[in-house]
Amino acid sequence: MMRKTSPHTVIIGAGFAGLSAAITLADKGHQVTVVEKNKEIGGRARVFKKDGFTFDMGPSWYWMPEVMEQFFNQFGKSTSAYFELKRLEPSYQVIYAKDDVLSVPANYQSLKNAFEEIEKGSSIQLDKFLAEAEYKYNVGINEFVHKPGLSIFEFMELKVMKAAARLDLLQSFAKHVRRYFKSPKLLQLLEFPVLFLGAVPKNIPALYSMMNYADIKLGTWYPMGGFGKLAEAMYLLAVEKGVEFKTGTTVESIEISEYKARKVITSGGDIEADFVIGAGDYHHIDQHLLPMAFRNYSENYWDKRVMAPSCLLYYIGVNKKMPKLQHHNLFFETDFDTHAKAIYETHQWPENPLYYVCCPSKTDASVAPEGMENLFLLIPVAPGLQDTEEIRTKYFDEIVERLEDFCGEAFKENIVSKTTYAYTDFVKDYNAFKGNAYGLANTLGQTAVLKPSIRNKKIKNLYYTGQLTVPGPGVPPAIISGQVVANYIVKHQK
Numbered sequence: 001m002m003r004k005t006s007p008h009t010v011i012i013g014a015g016f017a018g019l020s021a022a023i024t025l026a027d028k029g030h031q032v033t034v035v036e037k038n039k040e041i042g043g044r045a046r047v048f049k050k051d052g053f054t055f056d057m058g059p060s061w062y063w064m065p066e067v068m069e070q071f072f073n074q075f076g077k078s079t080s081a082y083f084e085l086k087r088l089e090p091s092y093q094v095i096y097a098k099d100d101v102l103s104v105p106a107n108y109q110s111l112k113n114a115f116e117e118i119e120k121g122s123s124i125q126l127d128k129f130l131a132e133a134e135y136k137y138n139v140g141i142n143e144f145v146h147k148p149g150l151s152i153f154e155f156m157e158l159k160v161m162k163a164a165a166r167l168d169l170l171q172s173f174a175k176h177v178r179r180y181f182k183s184p185k186l187l188q189l190l191e192f193p194v195l196f197l198g199a200v201p202k203n204i205p206a207l208y209s210m211m212n213y214a215d216i217k218l219g220t221w222y223p224m225g226g227f228g229k230l231a232e233a234m235y236l237l238a239v240e241k242g243v244e245f246k247t248g249t250t251v252e253s254i255e256i257s258e259y260k261a262r263k264v265i266t267s268g269g270d271i272e273a274d275f276v277i278g279a280g281d282y283h284h285i286d287q288h289l290l291p292m293a294f295r296n297y298s299e300n301y302w303d304k305r306v307m308a309p310s311c312l313l314y315y316i317g318v319n320k321k322m323p324k325l326q327h328h329n330l331f332f333e334t335d336f337d338t339h340a341k342a343i344y345e346t347h348q349w350p351e352n353p354l355y356y357v358c359c360p361s362k363t364d365a366s367v368a369p370e371g372m373e374n375l376f377l378l379i380p381v382a383p384g385l386q387d388t389e390e391i392r393t394k395y396f397d398e399i400v401e402r403l404e405d406f407c408g409e410a411f412k413e414n415i416v417s418k419t420t421y422a423y424t425d426f427v428k429d430y431n432a433f434k435g436n437a438y439g440l441a442n443t444l445g446q447t448a449v450l451k452p453s454i455r456n457k458k459i460k461n462l463y464y465t466g467q468l469t470v471p472g473p474g475v476p477p478a479i480i481s482g483q484v485v486a487n488y489i490v491k492h493q494k
Helices: 016-027 065-073 108-118 122-144 158-164 173-177 184-197 206-218 228-240 282-288 299-303 336-344 389-407 423-430 475-492
Strands: 008-012 031-036 047-050 053-056 085-087 092-097 100-104 221-223 244-247 251-257 260-266 269-272 275-278 310-318 328-331 355-358 373-381 415-421 462-464
Touching: 008 016, 016 031, 016 228, 016 475, 047 310, 047 415, 053 310, 053 373, 065 228, 065 475, 092 184, 100 108, 100 184, 108 122, 108 184, 108 206, 122 206, 173 184, 173 206, 184 206, 184 336, 228 244, 260 275, 275 282, 275 475, 282 299, 282 462, 310 389, 310 423, 328 389, 336 373, 355 389, 373 389, 389 415, 462 475
Parallel strands: 008 031, 008 275, 031 244, 092 328, 275 462
Antiparallel strands: 047 053, 085 221, 092 100, 251 260, 260 269, 310 373, 310 415, 328 355, 355 373
16 A cells, blocks of 8 residues: 555634644645535635625624734735735724714824823823733734643743733733723723623733734724635635645544544545544534544533624625715714623623624725625624524614614615524534634633643544634634644644
8 A cells, every 4th residue: 555645634614723724734745625514615704795795704804914914924925915905094983972983093193182182191091001002912922822722831931921920811901991091982992802802891801902902003904805805815825735625515523543533524425534623613523523432521611611702793785875884883872881791791682782884895896886885784792692583683673773873864775685694693604602703702711721722632633723722713813723733733743
């Protein structure tokens, strides 16, 4: 029998983490096969076209562009070879009330001026706040997120320990930001990036002020053609590296023999493997694809995990322009604490929820027919909430009515395309644990070595990547996660 010249790795899932791992391993000489249950690649960043509109299904905030650029640079590429990246101006707008809107400028001095108008002295405080946030960002990105999180000793290097002392891991984000600012408006603006991290700001470590640095200093960007262009670029690079894709193919189980994963059993046939990486939903792979004896965790363990929110989403096409909307619009006209309580404490459908509207057609004419607008409406909700058509309709009518009031014009009758998406769809399309949209909550008790492990403890060649393991949820962390597990495999494969 002819001996294989290179190891064969099977990756389950073609989201950003799976794509990242596939490219990295293929570049290191592995044969790589990616198995994806959906017909489209990209995971939550899939794209669909309907009624002349192009809808990004998931991520819409392009932050930390240097992470994506550095990823492509490793392989002698640049994102500019695949798509045009445009910095948004303004970055976004925050709607506190119909006639109380803060447009957040991309220019830092202009933003400081806007802060000063709201709270005297806050521009100086912003400098101090962001200096701390920049330190946390640089330490987090350069020292922490690339570690596999398998042992506390990874963090015992002297420079890492010194850095950790300044990261405010034990102070809450809410307390930290209130050291600098008093205005409720500014506090809401600065706390919004942590809304999707899985807990109220008082329960999120102050470490995550790094998100404010990414927001304010590094900017909000948009890949022309839509966020799906990033997934498409990674797919093209993967194919160039020789990665094979099997889309529309469901993984049914993983065959184990002598404590090794030998085959991935799929709806399209069996695939032999030297290594297997679970880049789909970690809980699904752990609890449903493996025999009980080889699972990393118990169902009780998973039930105790604190999850980030799910979402109720609407993809809308409107046959008129909507002048009062910007590309990104955050609607904070209702009480933040009440909505947060419904998500994180009572776990119920919220009343008068905050919501977000993305209108990419403000920047990119290609995503909507001429003279029309492409809208993406999002309401963050607690994970695990069973949705019905009646619930989807109820919230849609409520949000549209509030949006019409803000815009000062009716548009419901101008809607020519509508698609809804919620808990049921997250479970069906991604096997998402409790229908989550953003993975595990970034609480202190679910950080680094306290996250589900990238390595199966009982199977020698089975690994995990993605938003339920290190470093955490979000597009840049997912890309880094794929690199972390790929590099670990290469380092230890012998």
